[in-house]
Each structure stands twice: as structure tokens, then as C-alpha cells.
Amino acid sequence: MSGLFEMLEAEEAADRFGRGPIPAAPYYDPAWYADEIEAIFKRQWLHIGHVCEIPEPGNFIRRELDFAAAPLLIVRGKDGEVRTFYNVCTHRGTQLTQDDSGKRSQFSCPYHMWTYGTDGRLLSAPDFEKFHVAKEDCSLKQVATQVLGGLIFIHLGPDPAGSVRDQFGALADEFDKMPCAQAIATTEVSYEIEANWKVHYDNFQENYHLRFIHARTGGPAIGPANPMGYPTHYGFNGPHRSQTLWKNPDPPQLPASMMLSSMRAAALPQPFARDFVKTDFKLFPCLHVVWLSPDTMFTHTHMPVSATRTRSRIRMYWASESESASRAFAREFAMMSLRDVLSEDRDAVEAAQRGIASGVLETINLQDHEVLLRHSYQQVVARVTDWRAARARGSHV
Amino acid sequence: METAAKIHLPPQFAELEPFVAHWAAADPAARAAARDTSSEDQRRAFHAAMSPRIAEVLDYLDTKALAEMDGGEATLLNMALAFVHVVLAVEMQTDAEPVHCAMRSYMMITAWSGEVWNRQVPF
Numbered sequence: 109m110s111g112l113f114e115m116l117e118a119e120e121a122a123d124r125f126g127r128g129p130i131p132a133a134p135y136y137d138p139a140w141y142a143d144e145i146e147a148i149f150k151r152q153w154l155h156i157g158h159v160c161e162i163p164e165p166g167n168f169i170r171r172e173l174d175f176a177a178a179p180l181l182i183v184r185g186k187d188g189e190v191r192t193f194y195n196v197c198t199h200r201g202t203q204l205t206q207d208d209s210g211k212r213s214q215f216s217c218p219y220h221m222w223t224y225g226t227d228g229r230l231l232s233a234p235d236f237e238k239f240h241v242a243k244e245d246c247s248l249k250q251v252a253t254q255v256l257g258g259l260i261f262i263h264l265g266p267d268p269a270g271s272v273r274d275q276f277g278a279l280a281d282e283f284d285k286m287p288c289a290q291a292i293a294t295t296e297v298s299y300e301i302e303a304n305w306k307v308h309y310d311n312f313q314e315n316y317h318l319r320f321i322h323a324r325t326g327g328p329a330i331g332p333a334n335p336m337g338y339p340t341h342y343g344f345n346g347p348h349r350s351q352t353l354w355k356n357p358d359p360p361q362l363p364a365s366m367m368l369s370s371m372r373a374a375a376l377p378q379p380f381a382r383d384f385v386k387t388d389f390k391l392f393p394c395l396h397v398v399w400l401s402p403d404t405m406f407t408h409t410h411m412p413v414s415a416t417r418t419r420s421r422i423r424m425y426w427a428s429e430s431e432s433a434s435r436a437f438a439r440e441f442a443m444m445s446l447r448d449v450l451s452e453d454r455d456a457v458e459a460a461q462r463g464i465a466s467g468v469l470e471t472i473n474l475q476d477h478e479v480l481l482r483h484s485y486q487q488v489v490a491r492v493t494d495w496r497a498a499r500a501r502g503s504h505v
Numbered sequence: 506m507e508t509a510a511k512i513h514l515p516p517q518f519a520e521l522e523p524f525v526a527h528w529a530a531a532d533p534a535a536r537a538a539a540r541d542t543s544s545e546d547q548r549r550a551f552h553a554a555m556s557p558r559i560a561e562v563l564d565y566l567d568t569k570a571l572a573e574m575d576g577g578e579a580t581l582l583n584m585a586l587a588f589v590h591v592v593l594a595v596e597m598q599t600d601a602e603p604v605h606c607a608m609r610s611y612m613m614i615t616a617w618s619g620e621v622w623n624r625q626v627p628f
Contacts, residue, residue, distance in 0.1 A: 296615045366596050429618065447612050448597065
């Protein structure tokens, strides 16, 4: 991890990124949010799925990106390529399907039967000669799509300046080594939360709420030598962040069946044991990538719905079918433990949002160990500021 | 096809049969729902019955290929997986389980790996 990020202690990081309060408005103001969508979410590669969801030609998944009012179809073509189209017939705009997923050799609009191939080309349309347009000009509108480590990313911009690998720089190669790169299945938890995407993402960028919010599940993360469970180092790589968790020398003993579950998992053959590096990527803008143990890796993706609402998906990636009862047991335990822990944050995060959105506070306070939140905020501000300046010059797209 | 009423657990685990009806649910969302809809007494009784047997249950099931499990073995595996959910409730959340259940209910389990042992078992 140290080679990928510049690792700093809290004080060093504060020297670098600053101290003191930050403005509260960006965490609820609809005008600021609207500019974030333009400045960030329409200008970044965004994680939207995994190739194992569309394993065969003709498989598709449907995704709605509320922040851009973008209804998307992600399709594996007959040629094996993964493409993303707007779920919008080029005749008069009718959505081609409402199915969440499926398999089709072609997509026919239910309204007037315009029919498209899995590559988005218009194949046929009744009485097409009466439209006086060229078929090749009537393909489904396409969205830039790239795959990294099995993860599907889309870019809503008209002409992405760089690839998804460019966006993640040196971190991109790490995706190829993780279970997601070979995953044949995922376990997924989906939810919406009444919180600005930053308020919600920030919850996963500091650790000292564990003591209070995760009093039952967070025990191993704190101890007498570190009662707040602060990470030892914070990592920075361009707009992306990481942290090194403190290792508790004397963790509390787990209850009996929890211990058994943990030991069962540890005793199984671990397909990624040699490559395993404990990983905690907090990627800009909204993707958290965690590799907890050789067989346990997840992504947690946050997509804005409005200035005060976010839709998130947690996906755990499995590089093979379970080969034994103990493997199935270990995986159920890994995913349900994670769901249990992440469920505990909900009330606190929503209460924070309600308080901030009341407008009572002009600023919010961050301590040195909240430097990842500060860094995240600074990355957002830089892009919104640039966007606003471009708009003022009339040079924004 | 066997029906749920006719399924019997492997004989050495017959004492667990009273728990089949509520806990032997055939996917992770259904097992999570079994936790959510259970009473504290139901969870404690299942936890007390399974805890001393779970290592033995897994050792036994590990001798079987998942895709070739019969109805009783698949049912036993589904109960072992439901036990994961109950362990989290009884050993981790303890008295916070009702509050946690309310927060957890928003976290919908929306996709999972195909469970080959459940393809033959009607529920």
C-alpha cells in the first residue's frame, strides 16, 4: 500500500491539507449539488456493474442514473464486447425495456417495433423508408464503457479525455489482482439513504465513530492503547485516499460461534493467498474498494439521487462457485457480517444530514483524524470551482 | 420431486427438525428475512440447538458435493447458513437486535451466487 499512496501520520497530513472548519453548504445546497453533477459525475468514470452480471452475448442489465436522468442498458454484444446504451428508442424515445436484467438477441421497441442489435445498430423498422433518414444514423445512443478488473465503468461525458486506467493511475493495476478480476458471481446489498453522497461516503473515511456507533461490532478496532481506533497512517494518491488501520495487539475474544465461523473461513484453501494485500481504496469520486481477506473483497459504490439522497450498492466478489459447505458458510458469514456493520451507520448518517440541511451551521468541524474527509472535500471544491470558472467564461461543455 | 413436508434431515441431526420450518430458507435474502421475522425466543432456541452441533454439521456436509446433495442435506446446509444470521443477532447485536433490525431492513439483499444445492429442493 505504501508504494501506491503517500502515507502520512495524522499531524503530517494536517500540515499538508490544513486544519479548521469547512463550509457546510456543499453538503446540502441544491445549487452546489447541481454543479457537482456537471463538474464531477459527468466527467468521471463511474463504477456501474460487473462483467459476471452479463456473462453471455445478449445478456443485459438496466441501470438508472438519477443524477443525470440517464436510463442505461449495459449489454454484452454478440462479439463479446460490453457496451452501454441509453434505454431510449431513437424513433420517439420510448424506453426499450423495463426488465432489470435478461438475455436478448435483439431489442425491439414495444411501441412501433424499431429493432436494434446487441451492438446498438438499428436492424429494422416498419415502413422505414417513410422516415427519410439513414439507418446508420438511428443507432441507440451509446455511453463510453470500459472494464477494469472485471468492474464495468461508464463515462457520461461526450468525449472522455482519458481511460478508466488513467483515472486510477498506479492503482488501476491493483484491480487486476483482486478477486473482482476473476469473479463469476457477486452477493449484492442495495439501499438508499437520506444523505448527501459526501455525507454518506465520509462515514467510511474516518474510524472514530466505531467506538460509538459500532459499539457491538467494532470492538476489535479499539483498545486501551488507541481508544478511538484511529488509523496509524492516511494515504494520498492524487484524488484518491487510503488508510492503515491500527492493529490491536490484544483484541477482545469473539463469542464462541463467531470464533468458529472465523476459524472455518481461515482454514479453507485461499485462492488469492499469495497475491493478497489488505486493501482500502477510497477512490474519487464515490467508489470504496476493500480487500479484507484473500476470499473477501467488496466494492461500495455511492450514486447521488439528489442533494440529500444517495443510492448505494455493496458487492462482494466470488472468484469461484462455493466448493463446499464450509465455503458457503464462510461467505454467508463474510457478507452478512458486513451488512450488519454497515446497517449500524444509517441512523447516525441520516441524523447528520438532517442537522446539516437545517442550515443552522455555516461550517462543520473536522479534526486531524478526519483528514480524509477534508481531502475529499478539497477534491470536490477544486472541480466545482474550475467548472464554475469555465461556465463564467462560457467555455464549459 | 420431494416436498418440504417429506424432507428429513440426516438421522444424526434429527433433533434439529423442529427448526426446519422457520430457518431452512433457500437463499440469503430469505434467511435474512427469517432472522427479521423471528422472536427473540425463536432465535435463542435455534442458537442453543445449533451451537453445539454446527462444527459437526459442517464436517458432515463437507463430505458431500454441493451439487449432489439430497433434500435433507440441502435443508441442513440452509439451516447452517441461517445460523450465521442468528449468531450475528444473538452473539453480536444482543439487546440491540430490534433497533438493528429496523436499520438493517433498508439493506436489501439484491443478488447472490447461485446455490447449487437448492436447485433440487422445493420450498
